Amino acid sequence: MSPISIFMQSTRIKKIKINRDPNVPVITEKELLANIPPHITYSAQTHYDFFNHGKSRFPSKVFHWNNFTEMVKNHNIDDVLKKYERPKITLGHAPVSTKEELTQIIEIQIINALTSKLNHDDIELCKLAENLLIDWNVVNNCDQVLASIALRTRRVLRLKEDDVIQAYRQNTGDFADNINEVYDYMCELGLKYSILTTYEYTWFLKRSEDDNSILLISPCQRTENNDPTILQSCNYLLHLSKNEPLMLPCPTVIKEIDYFRDDYLDYDSETFSGPSHKRLYSGSEEGNFEIKRFRHDESMLDGSLHHTNEDDNIIRGIMNWNKVIIKNEIGNSSNGIIYLVEYNGEELEIKFTERDDWRRADLEKEARIYKRLSNLQGIHIPQVKYIGFTLKGEKYVFATEHIKKTSRLLQRHKEKALNAIKEIHSAGIIHMDICESNFIVGHIDDKDEERVFVIGFYSSKDFKDEQHAPIASYHIYMESEKKKVENLFTQLQY
Incomplete structure (x- = not known):
């Protein structure tokens, strides 16, 4: 069992099914799902709820799930049999200032509204404790996790109704960071479906059957939409997750994101099965080496990571130490000497350590900070060029562009x-x-x-x-x- 799975099993809080209160009126499925949650407002004193965007897997390609809305509308909903408890929809809330308050609103307006329906379907929504990435799991009566729901506040996911593919490509409002975290969790547990929501705006995610490294994202759905309602869309996705088989957990590879191919941007395809290029990531075996790259460094996002030719022996995004020419020492810091080097005809500033050097942890920390400041690279901080182990794993390098004083x-x-x-x-x-x-x-x-x-x-x-x-x-x-x-x-x- 994976570490995430063990953690999930040990911390999830499971809802206990209770017998229906005979005094509560019952309604049909159509009446239940027609409810529209109320609008919320944010307090002017909203706390900063910063979010930790750590390492994660990346989908090889991202496409529109354009037919999702039509599929929801065409899904058969019973309008005859009255067997569901009428949800207690609260009409108003105090302004939201923390994620905890937003979580309570989601519990009241959406989770509790769906509970009666889910109990009849023998699946449950289980709140996760101490997990900052995913907030609820969809669990069947065999304790299998079928899907997940991730909640982000407006401060963490600053995106409204922008085109999802363009937003992912440009990481608008940290959209790509949040999508990648949910995708990583889906891969870890072999999930096919997931939901990402800010309550006001919701996206439904699906890993493709033909290539499970391809991710489909629905158009943004607003909570006040009535055709379909947000409850209808959630119900449909949970129906799919219950009735379709899980996928195998993702293998230890990260597929390269080909941002700049035309088909990456425009195709709406559930049958697309284009080529993908696999990248190894950190491993303990000799010969494996960690590859890191930053989303906003376009020099590392221009296609596959194959050799350009046998003689050149360059893997894009990975430094070949044999081709590094150290010119002189230009600075010193607590985590290493800064060298001016020439690499492939380009001047770079580089710090490096041996594979097992204790200073490597300091370089990795600095690299994480640079990643968090990726939007400022080339403007207020130097642009990162290479980060991670070299081609043969002999050095750990942190290289940036050379700033000419x-x-x-x-x-x-x-x-x-x-x-x-x-x-x-x-x-x-x-x-x-x-x-x-x-x-x-x-x-x-x-x-x-x-x-x-x-x-x-x-x-x-x-x-x-x-x-x-x-x-x-x-x-x-x-x-x-x-x-x-x-x-x-x-x-x-x-």
Whole structure:
């Protein structure tokens, strides 16, 4: 049994079926599913509920599940037999300020409304305790998990009704991060169906029968929709999950995401079976090596990871250490010396360790911070080029583009530096090591404007990694760091 499965079995809270109260009126299935949950509002004092986007599997391709809505509408719903308890729909709520409050609303308006129907179908919705990725599992009477439901608040999933494929490609509102986490959970348990919801907006997910690395995503459904209602759509997906076989758990490979092929963007296909390119990920056996890449680094997203030719011996996204030319040492930090190197005709700044060096953990931490700041790469922080073990596994490398220095740090650069730190703070990261050596004034090429780049994230604090960190603590760190930047520039020359 996998670690996630063991964890799931030990922490899930199972609903206990109870006999129907004879005083509660019964209604038909059609009447039950016609209920529309009420609108909610968010409090102006909404707490920051940062979310930990960790490592996850990626679907090889993502397509529209365009016929989902029609399938829901065509699904047969009984309008004769009255056997379901009328749900107690609350008409209003206080403004939402935390995920816990939103979870309670989902429980009342959707989960409890479906419970009567699910009891007759011998399946249950079980709340998961201590699991920050998935909130409910759909479980049958043999304790098999059939599907999952993941809840995100508006602050975690900042997407409304954008085109889902375009939103996934661009990671609009962290949409791709959240989809990948749900997909990873589906792969781990061999699930075919899942639901991702913010209560106001809901997406229904399906892994394709022809290639289970392909993910289909329904159009966004608003809670106030009445044709179909959100209860109808949830009921239909749960019906599918009960009556269709589970898939095999995903093997230890990650399929490469081919973002830039035309068929990735436009086709609505449940029978698509195009080629896929497998990537190994971390393993304990000798010869296996970890491959990491960042979604926003387009140099790593341009197709397959096969060899370009036998002589060149380059795997895209993986550094061949034999081709690295170390030119000179340009800096030093607690997690390694920074070298200027030439690789495939390009100048890079690189830190590296041996495979078993204790400093590797520090490099991995810094890499996670850079991943969290992927939208700022090339703007306020250097662009990541290579991260992970080299081709033959002899080194662990962290390589970024080389910033060509144009000036030392001066007082006139204060506003640019403050703006960079502000953008880093907005992503939930506190730098924790404000000093002159961690600001670089320069440009990437001669055509680029002079920028202030921030480096040295090995000591940084990630508030999205700390789910229960008080918002007051975050603001204290943020204000303190802003003052440190201002104090630094008072000591610099004009």
